[in-house]
Structure formats: structure tokens, C-alpha cells
Amino acid sequence: MKVTLKFFASLREALGTGGTLEVPDGATVADVRGLLQARDAAHAQALASGRALRCALNQVLCPESTLVSEGAELAFFPPVTGG
């Protein structure tokens, strides 16, 4: 199934604004992060497991254990710093 990826802030600078990705049925957000890490050195570094990142599925903050669904919008970004 296909998901739309979005990156923000330092991740956007390292990886671009996002794109689409084919992921297996039943994949979690953590699985997608793992697939992306395997893409190239830039992805491996920006999405490294030791790095504190937040994610949002269809524009709602979610834990990485969340299942992604067909056509979902999945965003990865650093901890937020507004206000």
C-alpha cells in the first residue's frame, strides 16, 4: 500500500519535503521509519533510531506502534518548539 510522507524542520532540510512510499500491509510507523533508514546514508542519519523524533498519522500525533493505512499521510519531525 502507498503512504504519503512529509518531513519538517531539520528533517526537511536533510531529506526534502517528502514523497510517496510503498509499504507492506500491516506496517507500523516504526516499520516505515526502518524502511526509510535503509534508503541511503542521509535517511539513515536523519531518522536514526537514537534520535528523538515525533510522528503524526493523518495530521494527529501518534506513537510509533500505530498501524499505517492505505493512502495515509505520515509525517516525521523533531520535537516541536513553537509558542
Next chain:
Amino acid sequence: MHLPRVSIQAADFDLSAEVASLRRGDGGVGAVVSFVGTVRDVSAGQDVLRMELEHYPGMTEASIEAMIDAAQARFDIRAVRVIHRVGTLEAGDQIVLVVVSSAHRGPCFQACEFLMDYLKTQAPFWKKECTPEGAHWVDARSGDDEALRRWGVDSGNASQ
């Protein structure tokens, strides 16, 4: 005309005009509390010349709308207005405005602080500080998570 509760905009805002709009036509208002956040000219000992504010269009508005719903459910308040600026901001510029109206001051003060604590840790904004030595993304502060925890809400924004 129905006023929006949330605006994400590059333009500056006028506190007096926003307070007047929020009060207009509501004779039951007995208290208005506002918070204005501004760009400091120094951060962690470094001069800050300007700041770049990035956000996640769509999610930002929806997340702040949800925070306002939570504040309305929790506190006896009448109306809320939130404005957050994005783009390039100079030192001294206004960044964020939260205005709350209510019949009495207690819930008004509380709701304003609750909304700011929520916004700092849950709304998808990112600040980049530009200093004479270069630009860097601002790190999230664990103190902001602790501020939200006072309301019984776990954020986990700044944690690993």
C-alpha cells in the same frame, strides 16, 4: 460574522483589536486574559538576530482547535482566540497571541496558561534561531513538558 478561533499567519497582530473582537456582542464577559509571546534578542548567551518559524499546514490549525475544545471542556470560559505567526520574525517581534474571555478571572487565567502549555508541546511549529555565528534549530525544553504535566497531561515532546 463568525470570527475564526485560530489563525496561522505571517502578518503581525494587534492585541487591542483582538481583545475588542472577542468581547464584542458578549455582555456576559467579566474577564479577559491575554498572553503575547515575543522574540528575545538573546538565547543561551548568544545574540539572536531573527527567527524562522516553520509549521505543518493543516495539522497546526487542527491541533490548536482541539486544544481550544479541551480548554472549553475543562474551564468555565466563553471565547478563545489564538494567533501564531510563521515565517521570518525579527528580534522584538510578536510571535504568538492567546486571548481568553470568561465571566470571572479564575478560569480565564487558568485556560490561558493551559493553552500556552499545550501549544508549546503539541502544536507542530519549529523555531530556527539566526545568530551572528549561524543558524540552528531550537531544542525542545523538558520544562515545557513539565508545565503541561501540571494539568495532568503527558506530553513527552522533549523526551527521547
